[in-house]
Amino acid sequence: MELIKNWSNLYIEAGCDEVGRGCLSGPVVAAAVILDNDFKQNLVNDSKKLTFKTRMELDSYIKDNVKNYAIAELPPSFIDEHNILNASIHAMHRALDKLTITPELILVDGNKFHPYNYIPHQCIIKGDSKILSIAAASILAKNYRDKLMIQLHEEHPEYGWDTNFGYATKKHQEALIKHGPTPHHRQSFRLKYD
Numbered sequence: 412m413e414l415i416k417n418w419s420n421l422y423i424e425a426g427c428d429e430v431g432r433g434c435l436s437g438p439v440v441a442a443a444v445i446l447d448n449d450f451k452q453n454l455v456n457d458s459k460k461l462t463f464k465t466r467m468e469l470d471s472y473i474k475d476n477v478k479n480y481a482i483a484e485l486p487p488s489f490i491d492e493h494n495i496l497n498a499s500i501h502a503m504h505r506a507l508d509k510l511t512i513t514p515e516l517i518l519v520d521g522n523k524f525h526p527y528n529y530i531p532h533q534c535i536i537k538g539d540s541k542i543l544s545i546a547a548a549s550i551l552a553k554n555y556r557d558k559l560m561i562q563l564h565e566e567h568p569e570y571g572w573d574t575n576f577g578y579a580t581k582k583h584q585e586a587l588i589k590h591g592p593t594p595h596h597r598q599s600f601r602l603k604y605d
Contacts, residue, residue, distance in 0.1 A: 413452060414452060414455070414456065414540075414541060414542060414543040414546055415541055415542050415543065416446065416450070416452075416543045416544075418516065418518055418533060418542065419516060422514075422515035422516040423445060423512065423513070423514050423515045423516070424445065424446070424514060424515070424516045424517075424518055424544060425443045425444065425445050425479075425507060425510060425514035425516070425517050425518065425544065426443070426444050426445075426446075426518045426520075426538070426542055426543070426544025426545035426546070426547060426548045427441060427442070427443045427444075427503045427506065427507065427517060427518065427519050427520065427545065427548055428441065428442060428503075428519075428520040428538070428539050428545050428546075428548040428549040428552055429441040429442075429499045429502050429503055429520075429552060430458070430549065430552045430553045430556050431556050431576075431577065432495050432496075432499055433578060433579075434576065434577035434578050434579075434597075435577055435578070435579050435583060435587075435596055435597060435600050435601075435602060436487065436560075436563075436570065436572065436577040436583075436592075436593065436595045436596045436597065437487070437556065437559065437560050437563065437572070437576070437577040437595055438484040438485055438486050438487065438490075438556070438559070439484065439485050439490060439495065439498050439499050439502050440482065440483070440484045440502065440552045440553075440555050440556040440559075441482070441483050441484075441499065441502035441503040441505065441506045441548075441552055442480060442481065442482045442483075442506055442547075442548040442549070442551040442552035442555070443480065443481050443503065443506040443507050443509075443510055443514075443517075443548060444473070444477050444479070444480045444544045444545075444547040444548040444551065445477060445478045445479040445480070445510065445512055445514060445544065446477050446478060446543060446544045446547070447476060447477055447478045449476075450476050450477060450543070450547075451476075452543060453469070453472060454468075454469060455469060455472075455473065455543060455546050455547055455550065456540065456546050457537075457539040457540040457546055457549060458539065458546070458549040458550045458552075458553040458554075459539070459549075460540070461550070463557070466550050466553060466554055466557075467554060469550055470550065470551065470554045473547045473550060473551060474551070477547060478512060479510050479511055479512040480510075480547075480548075480551060481506045481507070481508075481509035481510045482506060482509075482551055482552060482555050483502050483503075483505030483506040483508070483509060484502065484555070484556070484559070485498050485501060485502045485505070487594075487595060487596060487597040487598070489501070490597050490599065491597055491598050491599040494599070495597075496523060500523065500524055500525050503519065503524070503527075504525070504527050506548075507527055507528075513530075514530060515530065515531075516530070516531050516532070516533065517530055517531070517532035517533070518532070518533050518535060518538060518542055518544060518545055519532055519533065519534045519535065519538065519545075520535065520537075520538035520539045520542075520545045520548075520549065521534060521535075521536065521538070522534050522536055556576065557576055560572045560573070560576040560577055561573045563595055566593075567593050567595070569586045569589070569590055570582070570583050570586045570587075570590075570593070571583055571586065577595075584604040585604075587602055587603070587604055588604050588605045
């Protein structure tokens with residue numbers, strides 16, 4: 412399905428998405444993407460609909476062919492202090508902060524966002540499967556986070572983060588029962604499974 416390239420033809424648009432909200436461990440990661448006028452969809456779609464291999468192959472294509480992009484992460488300690496919703500929105504704000512082009516309209520995946528620098532925003536439910544810039548942001552954020560969780564897996568292989576990426580799989584839950592949480596776990600999430 413062809414995704415919508417422009418919500419409006421009047422403004423510089425930044426698509427925003429985050430990943431890792433439902434994970435037990437690791438950071439929440441957000442990306443912001445401003446498309447180039449010539450950007451072609453190719454296989455770009457909601458990151459959840461793409462294989463790991465396809466997403467990784469699209470990473471360079473997106474970075475090389477968009478007008479501007481930025482990625483930001485917030486650690487479990489921030490999530491524990493501010494809750495996951497606020498941390499997710501703050502991560503998107505951080506990604507927007509890092510853009511070198513100022514957007515005139517922010518397109519956000521989901522139904523919640525806090526105003527950012529007096530720039531108008533539009534929340535779009537399932538935006539990552541409707542809007543091309545949000546889909547591109549979802550891919551960059553997911554790839555960044557997956558690579559990070561694979562690195563963290565080398566420190567703590569017992570949790571299976573190279574395959575579950577911090578989500579509450581059976582292997583992850585069993586490792587929490589046996590070994591308890593690491594500093595990379597979100598203490599405000601349910602971590603007791605015995």
